[in-house]
Amino acid sequence: MDKYLAELLGTFWLVFGGCGSAVIAAAFPELGIGFAGVSLAFGLTVLTAAYALGHISGGHFNPAVSFGLWVGGRFEAKELIPYIFSQLIGASIAGWMLYLIVQGQAGFTGTGGFASNGFGELSPAQYSLGSALIIEIVLTAIFLIVIMGATDRHAPIGFAPIAIGLALTLIHLISIPVTNTSVNPVRSTGVALFAETTALSQLWLFWLAPIVGGILGALIYKSLLEKKA
Numbered sequence: 751m752d753k754y755l756a757e758l759l760g761t762f763w764l765v766f767g768g769c770g771s772a773v774i775a776a777a778f779p780e781l782g783i784g785f786a787g788v789s790l791a792f793g794l795t796v797l798t799a800a801y802a803l804g805h806i807s808g809g810h811f812n813p814a815v816s817f818g819l820w821v822g823g824r825f826e827a828k829e830l831i832p833y834i835f836s837q838l839i840g841a842s843i844a845g846w847m848l849y850l851i852v853q854g855q856a857g858f859t860g861t862g863g864f865a866s867n868g869f870g871e872l873s874p875a876q877y878s879l880g881s882a883l884i885i886e887i888v889l890t891a892i893f894l895i896v897i898m899g900a901t902d903r904h905a906p907i908g909f910a911p912i913a914i915g916l917a918l919t920l921i922h923l924i925s926i927p928v929t930n931t932s933v934n935p936v937r938s939t940g941v942a943l944f945a946e947t948t949a950l951s952q953l954w955l956f957w958l959a960p961i962v963g964g965i966l967g968a969l970i971y972k973s974l975l976e977k978k979a
Contacts, residue, residue: 752806753806753807753808754807754835754836756806756807757803757811757840758839758840759840760799760802760807760810760811761811761812761841761936762840762841762843762844763798763799763844764799764812764937765840765841765844765848765940767794768788768937769844769864769937769940770844770848771783771792772788773865774848774851774852775787776788785922785923789919789926790919792918793918793920793922796809797911797914797916800911800914801911804910810825810837811837812837812960813833813838813935814933814934814935814960814963815893816829816834816837817968818890818898818964818965818968819897820968821964822894822898822968822969822971822972824898834936838936838939838940840936840940842939845864845939845940845942845943846943846944848941848944849864849944860946862947863945863947864942864946866930866941866942866949867929867932867937867942867956868882868947868949869882869883869929870952872949872952873927873928873930874927875927877928882929883955883958883959885924885929886929886932886963887959887962887963889924889931890933890959890961890962891963891964891967891970892921893914893917893921893963894963894964894966894967894968894971895970895971895975896913897917898976899971899975900914902976902977904977918933929956932959933960933963935956935961938953939956939957
């Protein structure tokens, strides 16, 4: 059970830290951290969780990563459902705890978008479904290429969490205006449960696109980039 608990805790930290920065600190009067700060927060959560928990579970914290590593031959199929279930629980607990926290603010009037992902009217810059689909697939594919490359046996030892965390930071810097950045189905789910928008109705895209992207990225790395000897 230790690896499932590690996945739960790591995913909790990713959603609580990343989405928490967006919900609580992004637009704080005069001292808001903005898009750049939120991007960095997501990167830091993955970096710190990977160093703390990666040696226990592999540090997936994301169903798209689990699917990608399975396709890439680095993860057993029998572990997919337990890992995804653990990740979903961790993300949902994080969303719930953030919901409890924001209710304590003076003058609380509701959660609003609650750092949820979306397209069309729910996109920060009103990007279409097609734009959201493309960017989520492409960026998740790149994310998997970085993960597989950084954790390859030929890569420098001990630096993988840094590369992965910086990659996630860059991904957010690119795509927050488009979808509010998912590349992680449970990150989308954990906050959509508490949003006061129609985010749940668009959740299908943020499961489909990252998983497709994760699989594509793993296939690209395994077939074109990975050293065979």
